[in-house]
Amino acid sequence: MPVLFSHATKPHASTAAVLGKAVRESLVTRLTVEAERELAHVMRLLATVQLSDAPDSRSLVRCFKKGGDLAVGDLYSLLLTGGIAAPYASFVWDSFAPSKAKFFVWLLLRARIQSRAALLRKHILTAEEAGCDICGEPLETADHIMFGCSFARSFWSAVGWTLPEDASVESLHSYAAADAFGKNTASTMTILELVEAP
Template sequence: MTRAGRKVQVQHVLTGMLIYLAMAVNIPPWAIKAIDKIRRSFLWRGRKEARGGHCLVAWGRVCRPLQLDGLGISSLKELIWALRMRWLWLQKTEPNRPWCSLPIQVPDKARAFFSMVLTSKVGNGANTLFWTDKWIHGQKIADLVPRLFDIIPKKITNRRTVQEALTDRRWIADITGSLSVGVLLDYLHLWNLISDFELLPDIEDKHTFSIAANGTYSAKAAYDGLFIGSVHFGHYERVWKTWASSKCHFFLWLSVLNKCWTTDRLAKRGLDHPEKCPLCDQESETLDHILVSCVFAREFWFRLMCIFRLQNLAPTPSTVSFTGWWEMIDNGSGDMIMKGVNSLIALGAWIIWNHQNRIVFDGISPSVSAALCQAREEQQLWEMAGAKGLSFLAATIRGT
């Protein structure tokens, strides 16, 4: 099984097995660590055990979404948080469920995140917390009058509903402790905020999960929300949205992160390595050299691009970066020609990498013609599998 195939197994089997358990039971950190060890080892080696050298990318990065330079495998900690938020959501939106009055075991950080993204529109106020829910001008009273909130007992702030607090201004009785000038100012500010607020006895409170497009909780929206603020992966569209085989996508992801085993990485770790590039036998080997700088690679790209009359896009002697060259070519238009060009670049990079590996491990001789022949065969298979961009490029050439 390829790494791309093992990725699917890890995400949809090893991770999927835990979903129902994680919704109901607090999985201890040691168990999460042990499960992650199994997932990591199977992804990189296909076995239960793997050493550090087998893992090309740190597990924390692997467990990021694709848009954030990860591999899209779910991070168990964040997944558990997202799943457990379901009970908090149901407690708000369906308070008549029999278990709603029972204490719900939700991690504190997950509970704090849920409180931050939940907004409430008060009707009768029976299911909205007065002090800690976002119900007045989209904010919490705890944030509007923090000094006053600090002197309210926690057992009250965690239970007092808007309905209870506004009935006979019961919220005033919640205030205990010393009244400093700051607390008095907050008290007057809160009085002004809610003095004209009226409850609607016949209308239920309405709650919105603000980070979901439709305003309703889903585990996916909650999980994605836990990564808000992370840096976007600049090559996401080219690596993951270009039509290519799954194993090619995996390779492109590794190549953009410069995590493929090449001579420079072997030398850095003191491992045995060839002194020269096996393709050209002239310069030291790096990933960028193999894919665009090597004379073998430049001839391959030129002849491959000539087939589609795109030779002006082939890398030149001044091209030193594969990702930089691809980024320069990709205009982001998304039309069929550009989709075909992106698929062609993904295909070409994959063929060069495989040809280099066959030279190193199988002892074949470098041959641009053999690599081109393999590329043409792979192109036909990709077209049959649904690479519409490549098919469009080929049809354009035949039509002219």
């Protein structure tokens, strides 16, 4: 509930502290329409929540040392086992690119960069402000910034990349020329080109 959270007067308060009094008292006096909607949804979810004074008996047995401290290495191993692996994880993290570049491309592949579409979702921009300033596309998404905009397409053409018409950031890992360079080198080159892209 990001909009509702932005209206919190004490954003670092614990859940128990907020639920111990009326949730509405933890928010600013006037809420936006979207925040009111999210508040109504939260209140429906909280209708069945009962707090207890009993100690929390839950624990991640595999992730704690004998003294009770969190074993970060064990937690990391747990995160890497099972679950659904992102098909582009090795493309990013096994490359030889600098850490900052890897992190940017990881956000890009998850469409989490600050495109105007993302700012629209966060209610920072209006629909009228969410278009591309360069080509006039009505919605500037991560896909549009990297592949759809005429300026981006001319960049990829200049570096010799022929992209499919429906190129998307989520499928970026499949565009790297691994056969020509080797997997890790190809992903490194691709990541560095992306970081240097407009």
